Amino acid sequence: MxxxxxxxxxxxxxxxxxxxxxxxxxxxLLFFFILSYRPSAREGQIETxxxxxxxxxxxxxxxxxxxxxTGEKVPExxxxxQLTIMATTRNGxxxxxITVQGISDAVKxxxxxxxxxxxxxxxxxxxxxxxxxxxxxxxxxxxxxSEQMGVKQKIVLEPSGxxxxxxxxxxxxxxxxxxxxxxxxxxxLDGR
Amino acid sequence: xxxxxxxxxxxxxxxxxxxxxxxxxxFFMMCVNFISEQVNQTIVLPQSQSALPIDKSKVDVIFLxxxxxxxxxxxxxxPKDLEQMEGWxxxxxxxAQRVAGTTGPINTAVVxxxxxxxxxxxxxxxxxYCSASGYTDLRLRALTFNPxxx
Numbered sequence: 372m373x374x375x376x377x378x379x380x381x382x383x384x385x386x387x388x389x390x391x392x393x394x395x396x397x398x399x400l401l402f403f404f405i406l407s408y409r410p411s412a413r414e415g416q417i418e419t420x421x422x423x424x425x426x427x428x429x430x431x432x433x434x435x436x437x438x439x440x441t442g443e444k445v446p447e448x449x450x451x452x453q454l455t456i457m458a459t460t461r462n463g464x465x466x467x468x469i470t471v472q473g474i475s476d477a478v479k480x481x482x483x484x485x486x487x488x489x490x491x492x493x494x495x496x497x498x499x500x501x502x503x504x505x506x507x508x509x510x511x512x513x514x515x516x517s518e519q520m521g522v523k524q525k526i527v528l529e530p531s532g533x534x535x536x537x538x539x540x541x542x543x544x545x546x547x548x549x550x551x552x553x554x555x556x557x558x559x560l561d562g563r
Numbered sequence: 564x565x566x567x568x569x570x571x572x573x574x575x576x577x578x579x580x581x582x583x584x585x586x587x588x589x590f591f592m593m594c595v596n597f598i599s600e601q602v603n604q605t606i607v608l609p610q611s612q613s614a615l616p617i618d619k620s621k622v623d624v625i626f627l628x629x630x631x632x633x634x635x636x637x638x639x640x641x642p643k644d645l646e647q648m649e650g651w652x653x654x655x656x657x658x659a660q661r662v663a664g665t666t667g668p669i670n671t672a673v674v675x676x677x678x679x680x681x682x683x684x685x686x687x688x689x690x691x692y693c694s695a696s697g698y699t700d701l702r703l704r705a706l707t708f709n710p711x712x713x
Contacts, residue, residue, distance in 0.1 A: 390578060401584060401587055404595055405591055408591055408595060413707045414608065414706060415617060415705055417614055417702065419703045421690050532682055532687070533682050534682070535680050536681045540610070540611045540705055543611070543613065548612065
């Protein structure tokens with residue numbers, strides 16, 4: 372016993388750190404941060420432009436891709452350079468009518484032979500109407516020919532003013548999925 | 564020698580448990596986000612398949628949160644009507660030009676977070692006001708598409 376006391380005296384008293392209260396506090400903090408943790412949905416961004424004030428210029432003017440390698444002159448009637456997609460709605464959420472402008476009769480004649488577009492009314496001299504977004508997607512897939520023709524194609528969206536943003540974004544998604552990169556927002560269909 | 568009972572004292576070793584708890588604590592402290600980037604949680608964004616990852620290269624960004632009933636919420640400001648935005652954006656642009664000491668374009672992005680039930684005309688007007696004020700870098704926010712729908 373005397374030897375143990377001497378050993379203690381030589382090395383100093385043994386200090387024991389009580390970890391239990393520290394663990395308690397750590398648990399308290401952990402519960403707080405677990406309860407305040409809220410995983411948020413991931414946000415993305417969509418590049419947005421309005422038509423320029425020169426939007427009234429003639430279709431085809433200044434729309435040629437200056438980097439186009441093809442030396443051939445592309446007949447304007449064969450390539451829909453600017454498409455205008457108009458969409459109306461009854462209640463803001465449902466698309467009641469989708470009309471596509473800017474397709475020449477020559478292009479329509481080419482589309483007629485495509486069996487996938489058999490349901491569309493491709494009569495010359497009329498605006499093209501599609502039933503829903505799936506048909507619009509099929510049509511735009513056929514109309515997208517920027518890379519082949521070296522022409523910068525544009526789409527102007529002109530939905531009704533009352534159409535909800537959700538549906539406008541769906542329209543935009545269809546256009547982008549078809550490969551169109553230049554998509555702008557036009558004046559609301561039913562006026563400002 | 565007496566036949567006394569041997570008392571065994573067993574203390575659990577709490578140190579490794581404390582290590583793990585502190586690891587978890589640090590993880591959740593890193594994940595918490597008290598200042599959520601000037602965004603308003605009441606705005607439910609539309610979902611888009613073509614939404615791109617957010618470009619955080621721009622330092623100067625203005626966040627405009629558009630509610631379903633056409634009010635624009637800006638952090639640190641009173642909720643504004645759409646009609647008030649034209650004047651507000653113009654003033655903001657001119658002020659930024661004065662601060663930058665230039666009369667030319669300024670390098671500011673405008674991020675519009677529109678509620679999915681807002682009307683298209685509201686977005687159009689807001690974009691028009693931004694464009695008329697001089698802002699050229701306009702971005703719409705949307706939720707990136709989640710095929711699981713979660």
